[in-house]
Amino acid sequence: MKLDFSEFFAQYEALVAEVDSVFNRVADMHGDCINCGSGCSDCCHALFDVSLIEALYINHKFLERYPFGEERSNIIEAANTVDRKIYKRKRQLYRDSMKGSEPRELLEAMAKERVRCPLLNSEDKCTMYDIRPITCRLYGIPTNIGGKAHTCGLSKFEPGKPYPTVSLDVIQDRLAKISLELCKSIKSNYKELPGVFVPVSMALITNYDEEYLGLKEPKKKGA
Structure with missing residues (x-):
């Protein structure tokens, strides 16, 4: 069965x-404060996760x-290498949390991690700049x-100093709502x-098939 996410991609x-x-708008008001431009790849080394709808959209594109x-x-090779590094780092943060580290400290430690995005090419330019995640699009303004x-x-x-500031919590809530509506529409078994x-x-290397999306029972080992 071919899944059609076009309705939710349009919302995204x-x-x-x-x-x-x-x-x-912020750039028009405070352009002298923003240093974004061709050749700058600082945000391309930030470690962050994307929501389900963003992951599906990036994968599709x-x-x-x-x-x-x-x-x-x-x-794909770069994505596999990066994913292994991220997994190891998250495992370490999990162990730290089990030892009693404060959640805020762990989040701040994660924010300081530097991992090269697999979409960043040898010229330090994004190979899929037009479909970059929302986090990337807002990097550079408060x-x-x-x-x-x-x-x-x-x-x-x-x-x-007071500047126009974007609430990422509000944006994440909207992304979560789109993701939830998508899952309801396909009747996923995974709550x-x-x-x-x-x-x-x-997001790049995942196979978002019917099994992953909870539309059929997972394959049993040896089957």
């Missing part, structure tokens, strides 16, 4: 358009753009996550699926 693209509009060929193979302000370390926004977040690397 509408949200992306809103996000781009917000970035542009990647397969559409690179159905086969050397470039596809190179990106954001707020869980009540704490964040901005790019290369920007010129001054601490303590946890709408809340699954993965790195871009895993």
Whole structure:
């Protein structure tokens, strides 16, 4: 069965358009504070996860753009390498949490991790810039996550001064709603699926088939 996510991809693209509009408005007001530009890849080394709808969208567009060929193979190889590194780091953070480390400390440690995005080519340019995640689109302007302000370390926004700030919590809520509606529409058997977040690397290499999406029972070992 071929799954059609076009309705939900359209909702996601509408949200992306809103996000781009917000970035542009802030850039018009405080362009001298933003250092984003061709050749800067600081945000391409940030470690973050994407929602289910973003992961499906990125995966779909990647397969559409690179159905086969050397470039596809190179990106997949890079994604596998990155995913192993992220897995090891997350395992270490999990062990730290079991030892009593504070959740805020762990989140801050994760935010400081530097992992090269598999979509970043040898010229330090994104191979799929037009479909980059929302987190990438907002990097460079002030954001707020869980009540704490964040901005790019290369920007010129001054601490303590009032600037237009984007609430990433609000955006994540909207992404979660799209993901939930998608899962309801396909009647997924996995209640946890709408809340699954993965790195871009895993979004690229995952096979989002009927089994993964909970539309049929998983294959038994040896079957």
